[in-house]
Amino acid sequence: MSYVATIGEREVTISVEELGGANYKVAIDGAEHVVDAHQVAGQLWSILYRGASFVVDVTQLPTEEYEVLIQGDCHKFTLMNEQRRAMIRAGGKGSAGKAMLTSPMPGKVVKLLVKVGQEVEAGQGVIVVEAMKMENELKSALAGKVKEIFVGEGEVVESGAKLLLVE
């Protein structure tokens, strides 16, 4: 089976073939290796790869994003098999010229600094969200007009919640 990982701008192709006994033949962009991969528990793997031992924690986020922890470093990428990727490629992309501001964390909206229809500059503070006693002023990604505000002051929002649309 072949998979494509996307790390930032880069794409890497990984193929996996089972050899039995928890051994797998993998190829990264064509270079082949045998991996001894034991699932210790849940998302925890013990990996013997190219003469070295690794402890790897793989967390799958609700989308096809992965966060992989090795020796304190957190690697982030999306990964999917080739069929699924082809399917998604056939679909559309996000619209340009718009910037949806979403909450980067769960928290509480403390203050709206702009109103619908107001002109804002790129980098201008537009909303203050408090989490864990720290106030965070979130800024507009681009210059434009506030098209819509999805939350009110005092509202508790989840991570990723839509806050405000600038066009």
Added chain:
Amino acid sequence: MSYVATIGEREVTISVEELGGANYKVAIDGAEHVVDAHQVAGQLWSILYRGASFVVDVTQLPTEEYEVLIQGDCHKFTLMNEQRRAMIRAGGKGSAGKAMLTSPMPGKVVKLLVKVGQEVEAGQGVIVVEAMKMENELKSALAGKVKEIFVGEGEVVESGAKLLLVE
């Protein structure tokens, strides 16, 4: 719902009624109390009971036996609801005059000290089982004749495996 716990020779009746909000009305042999019981994860409970806070780990064994760990003490008992207990009561009991020796741990049979047909005394060593580098001589529970031997020397046995029957 009513349950009967058996601790050694004693029997205790416990009734449980849900009050909502993780609160339960329980009665132990008739004495009523309200318990605040939160399941933290798996077998781990946080219990507020009669003015005190307890951390309780409940392990259910394959039978209806329970091992409950509180502050380092391990409580063992069987527990079942009253219907099930009535059902079991209707069934039979084990046969008398026979003693089935089972392995108290997983391990390896190192030596058989008796043969089928041999007379043994109560307390006589009949088999040696090794686990974790310790040899353990298992003894016959009663005097009688070795009726059957279920294992051979060198065999690996699981905990509870039948080893030998004395009649």
Added chain:
Amino acid sequence: MFRKILIANRGEIAVRVLRACKEMGIRTVAVFSEVDRKALHTRYADEAYCIGPAPARESYLVIDKIIDAAKRTGAEAIHPGYGFLAENPLFADRCEKEKIKLIGPSAYAMRTMGSKTVARKTVQSAGVPVVPGTVEPITTEAEIVRVAKEIGLPVMLKATAGGGGKGMRLVREESELSSSLRMAKSEAKSAFSDDSVYIEKYIENPRHVEIQLLGDQHGNYVHLCERECSIQRRHQKVVEESPSVIVTPEMRAAMGKVAIEAARAVKYEGAGTCEFLVDSKRNFYFLEMNTRLQVEHPVTEMVTGVDIVKEQIRVAAGEKLSIRQDDVKQTGHAIECRVYAEDPERNFMPCPGVVTSLRVPGGPGVRDDSGMYEGFEIPIYYDPIISKLVAWGKDRTEAIARMKRALAEYVVTGVKTTIPFHIRVMNNRHFISGNFDTDFIDKVFFKEEEARELANEEVALVTAAIQVFTEERKRAVAQQPGEAAGPVSMWKYSTRPGIRKIG
């Protein structure tokens, strides 16, 4: 000695105090907010009482509820931990009125030292050098602009009731003054229920060195040497150590002496800390006195062998200090890394969520003071500190090596933590050489570390691919009719549960 103590706090510090009480054979009472029913401190105490909804202003900060819980349970003393009510003189007054012993200094000492402006006056009159700035709180925009011009930018805005970096803002440009004042006041209000803010000259490239003090009711004082807390992010300590690489024995003695004089001036009782700024010429300036147990107290415990929390409790019960100044020896070196539920890759954004798996470091010289457990849902309402990892070594080199080793063992999944950040600090050449100041992280470290490549990317990709591969195969097997579904899955929390919506 007290028979029962109520701990008016939550998280790692509540657990720390509970442990001390257990070791002293004292019965403990926890108080918890509705979201903390399953929290470690609630479970760990002998008794536990709910004191209201999640927001601290409706639970942990409500004096009436704490007092009520203490009276209902018959607790003879209250340990406030740090934060919340720990430095609130109204709470101290109330405890005194209710004849419940508050484990800490008197309301008078809290008022004097707690109001940083009064504290500055008090120690200045005892001849201790202080940082230039105002002694009165600032309220209007006009006022802040005037004062800033007077003492010159950059300036630091600080909550009068503050601590722990809350309600603090550094201002370098005049244009930032008004928005910073608003933010500082708002944060101060939220954290301390008091929005008073004062202003101080900002000393460039200072190091933050503090002296740990203990005092009893009989006029005895000792200091437990210094801690260096210069590794700060946004003016909040993140790494602390003892001893400090820049403190000489003479300087230690001088700072200790001054700190004890400051404590004596307010008849200080219990554990407290005098914070100093040290400039590049090793001049030190009194910054403030914290009239409570500090987050970073474990590093001092590890190098001196003194259990500071137990000393607090003994002193509160009227006992004399169990140690004299001559008994205090710094042995080896200790470093603390504060583990926060924050994403170091996204500008330390708070990252509440569920701890889906947890593996804690062990072995020699490692101490973990934690408030989390596997399955713990980190609430959004409180400080994001989830653990403090402390390493001891016979010298600084061994302490750093051990901390690196322990951090690599420390695995928390489900939420982002500052562990990867700490690993990078421990590997940073400036940190290793002891060459840093309080701006080091924000100014030097991030610039240097920005371009860093992650190691072992190939392994990360391969493992994720194998995981997806095995899952796809399991699903395929499960869909084949007439076949067994395969071995029982060992997966737990295989997707990250969302944060519960709060009403």
Added chain:
Amino acid sequence: MFRKILIANRGEIAVRVLRACKEMGIRTVAVFSEVDRKALHTRYADEAYCIGPAPARESYLVIDKIIDAAKRTGAEAIHPGYGFLAENPLFADRCEKEKIKLIGPSAYAMRTMGSKTVARKTVQSAGVPVVPGTVEPITTEAEIVRVAKEIGLPVMLKATAGGGGKGMRLVREESELSSSLRMAKSEAKSAFSDDSVYIEKYIENPRHVEIQLLGDQHGNYVHLCERECSIQRRHQKVVEESPSVIVTPEMRAAMGKVAIEAARAVKYEGAGTCEFLVDSKRNFYFLEMNTRLQVEHPVTEMVTGVDIVKEQIRVAAGEKLSIRQDDVKQTGHAIECRVYAEDPERNFMPCPGVVTSLRVPGGPGVRDDSGMYEGFEIPIYYDPIISKLVAWGKDRTEAIARMKRALAEYVVTGVKTTIPFHIRVMNNRHFISGNFDTDFIDKVFFKEEEARELANEEVALVTAAIQVFTEERKRAVAQQPGEAAGPVSMWKYSTRPGIRKIG
């Protein structure tokens, strides 16, 4: 210094050595048997090689396989841990031949001290008092009966190559002699691949006190004071502490001096221990010298601040000892409890199985040296030690209180452990007063503790009933057609997986 070290061991001690290497920046190679593929030491090392099937005789004890792994990986040195090949002079010879440095003493020192009979002769000729007994191994039943009559019952049978209570049998009755000889020889064979057994007079009510030694290649020696290991079950240490309550400063100096003389007699290099029996008049008798790292080394590390494993490695690399005798100070008190996978309620029957949940103690003064993890299947093939819990306190009282607190925090489910036993020891009045000998557990403790009632039975029953109640209700809900199955179950390992059948 070495760039790469192979650790020829498993479990907690392999992890301990790996941690030291990591802190020293040395690359590590683990070897593992087929059942240990997922073990902590396999995962924790930088490289890991499989050396064969589960039984130690086919993997961890096979010299060829260890040497082969070292050569394949380019390891310059091998750390043997304790047990397995740690005191095997053939292994030392082979390492020397292959030019791989074995971290430990020379084959000559191992032979002299490892054969306990030769060791007795050697130290006796240096004027050290020894326990009466044979100097030649015993092989026949006739011989054992003759010697036992000669020196008088009770006697102790001991494996010549032994250690850790393996292959040891106390014999009080003549009728038990032959069966005990058979058992001891068989155990010795299984544990050390050598069934030689010797006999010693059994001293009644002795205390077991030992001296930790370090020696380098340059003729320097230090001792790190004593450990008391009198709390034994079936002649196996279960609780160790430092200092010993019966050792006076004069006695400490005398024992240390004798121990160093014994080490000097064999040009001892690395870490070693001289064990002594101390009678009720505080006379001490040389018992044996262990030419390896000991299980209980952490208590010495906690009171002296010396990392014994790192010293072993430095000394093996040719460095001089980093400490002199004057630098060695005992500070405070440390206690170790060995956590075994055994059922204390069923006569300490070994209890392998799967660790279904694990919560490790934290906070001040606590050290956990563990070889287990959540989900770990404890193999039946090896020693049942799964962890060592060590507590430090400023004095013995604080160390005991802290150990009690830490033991109460330590939760292992899925397998029985000795944790409940240790809690009872820490609460026992004889242990607290320091009044015990090596027979204390088997003779006094169990008799006193037998009738003990468990606390909190009511809570245990209520919680189990509520758990059954909620499960029954969940099942009922799930069976109702057209209804959702309720919230996702957080249950993991809800039944105890059986032990895998081995072919």
